[in-house]
Amino acid sequence: MEIEKFIFCLEAVPDVDVDSTTEVVNTLEDIALNQGIASIYKTCDTIEGLEQSLNDLLYEDHNFKDYEIIYLVMSGEPNNVLLNDYYYSIEEIAEIFEGKMNGKVIHFANEKILDLTDEESQYFLDVTGARAISGYGAKQDAISSIATIDRVFFSLYQENDDFTEVVELMFQKHYNLCKLLDFRLYY
Template sequence: MLAERQLPQENFEDPDHFIFCLEAVPDVDSNTDTKVLENLEHLAMRYGVNSIHKTCDTIEGLLESLNALVYDDHNFKNYEIIYFVFEGEENNICINNYFYSLQEIAELFEGKLQGKILHFSNAKVLDLEAEEAQYFLAVTGAQGISGYGVDQTILPSLLLDKAFFSLFKNKDDMFDVVEELHQRHYNLCKMLDFRMYY
């Protein structure tokens, strides 16, 4: 199952920049606002970066939300970042105690992420071999995969996630964004071990 929340758009100035967030929760029917949702609302109000936030508690919910995004959302071309907030181990994500490999996820997203960046919060450490990253990028068409080498139990990534997303408002080039992120937030990037595969 899945649940969706469109975030406020009062200060939204640039219709070319969107974030599509998928967050795994234990039960989509419990209407509890998460920290991720609160931070995306702050991002919309402060920086004018709009988001769609969806929660899922099954792999079917993840697929349903992805298909709705790709086939039904006319703004899909404007979503630069697909933001994944999933726990997991090594190269798996976890949805309601079921583990799915990033290879399986790549096959679900086959050809559907052309030019997008898939960004993982540090609810799950992102640690890919070069071949795994290249496979994911080749199968999905994604421009890049980003995330962190440090687990959220040590330091949550929400602040750096917000900084990363806000930089896309004024820059289109992924490499310029990553360079500026390191310039502005060098210590946090090092502490969280920010990673980008492309």
């Protein structure tokens, strides 16, 4: 029996009390319907909200082990996320996730640039326990990774655990988009 890899998506929004359907929600619903990949979607507007959502997933959801992809849709500067008008570095995010992401893939949408040195990526992986961290080295306002290449990544990873093969297939099938957005995977 094949083991499914679910997606836990956490999207930063200006105000969690304002109910709205975002591009992310629509795309995740489409991925569930057309690709058969289930997900949980949560929003956060503060760092405390991010921590609480993560803790709810870790300690309240008995299927946490099935969520292999932690999908973060957050704007910000390179290697920083913006929450409630404050920037948090990738190191601070690693400390929030400390020891909680064993075997998970942390994937950032192209709302922000992910440009880690070998030392920074290794620190993130060591502190969090994550299997990999991925994202994009270029932010193209006209192109959203959410509706395009992210779904390809999720689908290919659903079918194959070997990162090198997944990245190779992504570049074979969608070379121009991968190159334009500068897809990156650190493991």
